[in-house]
Structure formats: structure tokens, C-alpha cells
Amino acid sequence: MQFFLRIENEYQIDDKRFVNASGLEKRTRDNALFLAVSAQWNVKKAEKILEWFDKTYAVHGLMDQTYRDETLEILENKDHSHLINTFIKKADLGINGIDVMDIKYEDVIEFVPKEMKKNFKEKFDKTDNRAILMIHNKYDKDNKLLGNAPFLLDKYESEGTKKFFNMIGIYVKALKENRFLIIDEFDARLHTLLTKAIINLFNSPTVKSEAQLLIACHDTALLDKRILRRDQICFIEKDEYGGTELVSLVEYKPRKESPYDRNYLDGKYGAIPIISDLEELF
Template identity: 40%
Template structure:
């Protein structure tokens, strides 16, 4: 369960910026949009709005970067770079390390884990635990060394085994540290995906459709959306080099045959009813998913695997451009899965960036779930929630029209395009 995520000096985020999923005291959608632990109330997700180039994708990328660094750290060599870019529009930050931190709950214990890294090495790393209210350090890493506390015995004597560009947490996990292993598992369930390039997630969907326990949930979801087909046929067959295009270069074909030896091709068909001249069903027709179905149908199919995977595990799903290629009602259907007790019994959380303002009205989001990102005149991104926003010194009331206000620019985080009437006039004059 994610409580907070923070990033600083990374891409367009110059100073530390935090997204919190701790529920505030407002009384909105308590039964659907939040859940309670033994310690506090948490939100089931957040929606992020902002103009193009405001920093929405950069914030999502910060989450995926932290996850990547944690999951892949031990497998890198001492010569590998970490692929981290600081805020480059200021001499104050361009040479400083980037900051990443996550606060989360595992087995009713709150952990705070983070690090500071540049492209070459880890400058700082820390892990705190709070079994109750007081927070205690488990290890503290500075540029000149690592201090392991008594409450983290699994990290003892591993300080010297940690490379400059490796995270101490992942080293401890490799030596079967009990707490480190739990935290690594949490990060493995902290999933970030793109709503623009979603082809790569098809394999996850296929795996869930192959599973007899998870397949009914996905098929039921597709039927609920009424996307025009009655069923799905999924077949897995060995890769056949004869199916490669004839015009491909010979050298490239040979390399592909070598790389794909033993691989399988996933063949997905949608099943449609076939009618006679009296509109009576006389049979069924198979359509190829990729070539004969819409881009929206393909996207729903591709991302449904990661969505239901996270729903089953109770993890965190982060999606950039969730609404791309989707009808607003399909976007709404995906988001509502996470507020459903039927589909989300394990309190999975969804964080996503979007331009779909319909969700500000139909999405039934609490004010502490709605975030806005905008850039200042110096190119630095800032993020704030609607519950934090003040208008004439007062908080925004829950009965306001959030969608109308946002389009009118009352909350900021929209593109400045001037007077549209003047722009149209100038075009006509040309």
C-alpha cells in the first residue's frame, strides 16, 4: 500500500514534490474511494492533470525510474550508468543527485525508503520503519559509508559488498534478507505502464487469460464494456520463420531466427456473431485483434492484463496517458474497477495521468485525489492537489463544478493559448 511518493531534482522537478495517498478528513466517497488500515485511512488512487509538457509524464517516469533502479540494481556491473537526469535548467541543480523516496505499508508496518543518485553512483540511501508511530532508522548510507542499525541485522557485514552504483537494499535482498525481500516484493508490485505504447503488455493479458482463476474476470470485464464481440480466442503457437516478410534483409532474418528460437507467437481472435438477411444468427466469424479491431479495443485488451494483475495482488498501478485512444466511458470503466469491492477486494491503488476532464465530473473523485501539475516561468514543475488549492484564501468546496472550473483555468495547470477568437481571426486574415 503506497502512502507517499516523492521526487526532486529529476527532469522537470527541481525541488522535492510529493503525491500523497493518505486520505484527508474530507467526507467524500468514503465507502468507495478509500480504505482503512490499522493505522490510517488510504486512498485507492489519484488522477493527475496538466498541460502538455507540464511534467505529468516526468512524474510518472520518476516512479518508473525508482522502481527500475530498485529491481535492476544488483544485476548491473560497476561500469553501468544509472540513466538518471537531474533538473538541467539551473546551475544550482545540474550537478546534484536526484532524489527518490517512497513511503508504504507492509504487514501494518510503515516503511520509508529512498535514495539520492546521479548517473554514476548512489550518493545517499536510507530505510526507516515505524511499527507504531515513532520512526526508527534501519540503515543510513552517506557518500562515505553505510551505517547498519541493530534492528536491521540482515544488513550487517554487507556494507563492503555494495558497489558505488548499487543500492544497499538490493544487496541485502540477494543475501536473503527477510525485510529486504518484503520490500523488493512490494516494488515488484509497483507497476508503471504507458497508455501510448501498450503492445508490450499483451503477454501479461495472455497469461491471465490462460489462467483458469483469472480468465473469467477478464472475459466478464470485456462483456461488460460491450465492445462488439462475444468472446475471445487466444492461441499460442511456436514461432514460424516462414511467416516473416519476404522483403526483410537476409542477415536480419537469420538473426531473428536465432533470437526467437523456441519462442511462441500469441494469436488473438475476437468472436463476432454472423447474421442472415433476416438478422438471425447463423454462425460466428473470427476477427484478428490487431488488424481488424479498433485501436481502443486493442488498448483495452493489452492493458487489462496489468490492470487485473494489480487488482489481484493488491499492488499499485501507475499509468501515463490512460485515456489515449479510449472513449471516455472506457476510461471511466477502467478507473471504476479500483473503486469496486467486487473487482478490488485487496485494495489495489491506481495513479494515472490524463487529459480527460470528464472524469472530474463522472469519476467521483475526492478533492484529495485530484492533482494538478504546471510549470513555472523557469521551467520547473510543481504539483498540488485540489484539496490544497486556495481561491481567495478559501478551500474549494465539494459542490463546485471541478471540470468547468479546470477548463476555465481556475486551478491552473492548463496551456496558455491566448484568445481563441483572435487566433481564428489571424488565420482568416492570412
Template identity: 30%
Template sequence: DRVWKFGPNFQSERGQRKVWQESTRDNALFLSTAIQLNNAQLRPAFEWLTQRLIVLPPGMDMNPLLSIELLKTEDGLKRVMDFMRVADIGIDHLELREEDPPAPLAPPPGMMRLNIQLGLPPGVVPGPNKMLRLLAWHKRKDDGEDVAFDIGDESDGTRKLFEFVGGLLRAMDTGATICIDELDRSLHARITRFLAELFQQPHNPNNAQLVFSTHDVTLLDQDLLRRDQVWFIEKDAQAGSRLCPLLDYSPRKGEALERGYLKGRYGAVPLTGALES
């Protein structure tokens, strides 16, 4: 049986709580039920969870269509290119071409990725009755000539960064919170650091947040993260996972966190043994 508890600040008309409770199905949340029944007090919490919290589980990337949409306007293209240039990945400019498809295209199910093939050349994604080809232009060092690559021919890290840019800029605009598992997957350590720095700087006026897991120990740097921003996952005796804050270990201000972690001072390091011959 469910146990219902309400805080003193939760307001409702007489009898409304009982209606909301009885209307909440076993496979539904009280929060969504109350919103459907026009509870105004809970709406800000509901909208934050549904519109301003973005969670990317393992193996799922940001929707690249957010980045592609930005390329369709002059201001959006400038924002994307400013982001990519600061990341210093060598792309001079991006071009989105609209072409007639060789045959009618159906959008792929689920979240689109730029490297989905659909029998088309790399970097081609379907639009409404059109085929959108995304080209990354590079300037050749020896003669200064511009050379174009389909985005699908770029490295995993470059494609992933492009997938991220639209969602990250939207989060910065709306003050959203993005949770990403293994942020450093396919990304150079300097790019991962750049993404973490992005949410720390003054040009984050709406207080967007980035919550991420990583194996990149170079991010354990007090010049980048405050001590209260770092948490560790450690296996317990039952092989379960335990989340503990860095502050539990009372690190000093200015302490070399990366060195301390690798020495096992904060736990959460794998215990490796020797291979038997």
C-alpha cells in the same frame, strides 16, 4: 559526499550500518545493497517497490503476455471475457490458437506488443516453438453469424484494453499499484472511466491502486473521484511543471469540477491565443 540519515525505527546490529554504507556503490541504492547483505527489516519495502509497483512510462504499454497467459486456462479466459464484456467493446469471445510457424521464430526484444509484425499476419505472437494466433469473435447483428478477426485488426483502443486486462487483474489479485501515463490514450472516455471505477469498487479487496495522468476532463467528477484524489500539473513562470492538489482550491462538496476546471478556476489549463492571419 553522501549524507546518511537513519530514522529511530531503523534497526541494525552494531557495525552493520557502516558495512551497508561502505558497500553501496555510487550507481547503486542503499536499499538494494542492504537487501543483498540480508537486511530483513527493509525487505518488505524492497519487495513492494520491485514487485508491487508497476510504472508505465510514456509510450510503453502493459505486457500483453499477461493477458495471453490468462487465456490458456478456463478460469482465466472467463475472467478476461467478463472484463471485456463489462467494457462493452462488442467482442463475443476470444480464441487462442496454437499453430506451427512457417519458420523458426525468435521472440522480439523488449516488451511484446500484439501489433508487432515480425513478418506474420496481425495478431500472431510467437510461443515456444509454436505460433499463437489470437482471434476476437464478433456476432453479426443481421444474421447472428460469428465472425473472427485477428486481434491486430481490432482498433487501437480494443488492443490496448486487452493489453491492460492481464496486468490490471494481477494488480487486483496482489494489491499492486499501477502508474500509467495518459491512461486515456486510444481509449474511449467511457472505457477510461470504467478503468477508474474498477479500482474504486468493493471487488478491489486487496486495495490495488491506479495512479494515472489524463487529459480527459470528464473524469473530474465527484461521483467518480474524491476531491483528495485529484491533482493538477501546471507550468510555472520558468516553464517548469508544478504539481498541486485540487484541495488547495477548497472545492465544495458536489461542486462541478469539470466546469470549474475548464473555466480556469483551478489553473493548469493551456493558454491558447489567436492565429495571426
């Protein structure tokens, strides 16, 4: 469905679909978005489109630390903190719960070396001084349960656990607020079964959400017909000149019984790297 077409400063506007937008092209600067100008002049369709973009999460899967505050915000909300704890428990990471402790300046200044104390207060105030604790079971040498033991997330947990924790808030907010979630490097540092579980969450008919998930990944195990339909899988094909093309799996017309992952690695769908014999280097 097309509302308008703009090529440089030439416009084609569908007056029936994009009501009240005609004439606004004259008010649009060369470096301005026609959509934004239309919304400023109360074109309702433009307002709805921009609202949709505002609700879109575009996330880089290798910069997960950037999104930690989203998780902490939910965790510190008494009405919703159980969602974060349940997410962690069900991921089979050996974690029974999460606790967040505020670190005060008075608690740490005595341990700071004398030569570093001069500017320490200024640096401390600019730092997120919350300690995130992962609660694990504690056992004796005979494997008898002794109780719980807290582990600092950033010091003792794996990179995969850190990423999963940091991203939970994004997943929860997208599902609860019906957002469009785009994730690059979705599978980085996460186990295949965990990434499949996240995809299933967005695909689930029992989860009452209109959220959508678009991911870029390299894990061929996710080419699984049990979790994705053919029309939900696309490949990025690069030509000899470096240009890329998006191709849907539907276009290859695979049989229902075909193993998508094996066929892809066999080159039947294209979009695979042609790697020279690295052994020749040595």
C-alpha cells in the same frame, strides 16, 4: 515517515525506524542505493520496501502492445481465462469472446514468396505466432443472427479495442496480487466511460483487493466527484521556466457542489496550457 535521508554521501539514519542500518553507509558505493545495500545486509524494513517496488507495475499507455503477454498468460490459464472474456464482454465492444490460435510454420510456408523463403524460418521462430481472434455476432441482410464470426484483433479491430485487450492482464494481475499500478497516458485511445469503469474497479469497496491505481491523463471528464475524492485528484502546474509542481485539488478548497471539470477548464485550479490564437497562422 522518514527512515533515512541521504544527500550525496551525507546520511541521517533513524535507528528506531530503520533498525540495523547504521554503519551500512560506509559499505555503500557512491553510485549504489543505500536501500539496496541495507536489504543485502538483512535490514528487514529495506527488504519490505524493495519487495513493494518489485510488485509495482509502471506502464506506458501508448506502448500497450508491450503488455499483451500478461493478458495472454491469463487467457491461456483455464482457471482464470473467464476473467479476460468477461472484461471484454462487459466493455460493450460487440465482442462475445476471445480465441487464440497457434500458427505453425508448416501452415504458412507454402504461401511465402520464393524469394523470401531463405530466411523466413529464422524470422518465424523469433516472432509471436499466435493469432488472437475476437468473436462477433454475424447477421444477414435482415439482421437475423446467423452465428459467430472471428476477426483478427490486429487486422480488423480498432486501436482502442487493441489497447483494452492488451492492458486487461495488467488490470487483473494488479487487483489479484494487490499491486501498485502506475499508468501514463491512461486515457489514450479509450472511451471516457470505459476509463471511468476501470477507475471504479480500483475504487470499489466490494472488490476485495488492496491494489492501488495512479494515472496520468488529459481527459477532463475524469475530474468527476462521483468516482474520485478531492484528495485523489492532483494537477501538474508548469511555471514559465519549465519547472513543474504537483498540486492537490484539496488545496483549492472547492465546494462540494463545484463541477471539477468545468472549474479546471475555466482556469480556477491552474495547470492549463495557455494556447495562442492559432487562426493567426492562416
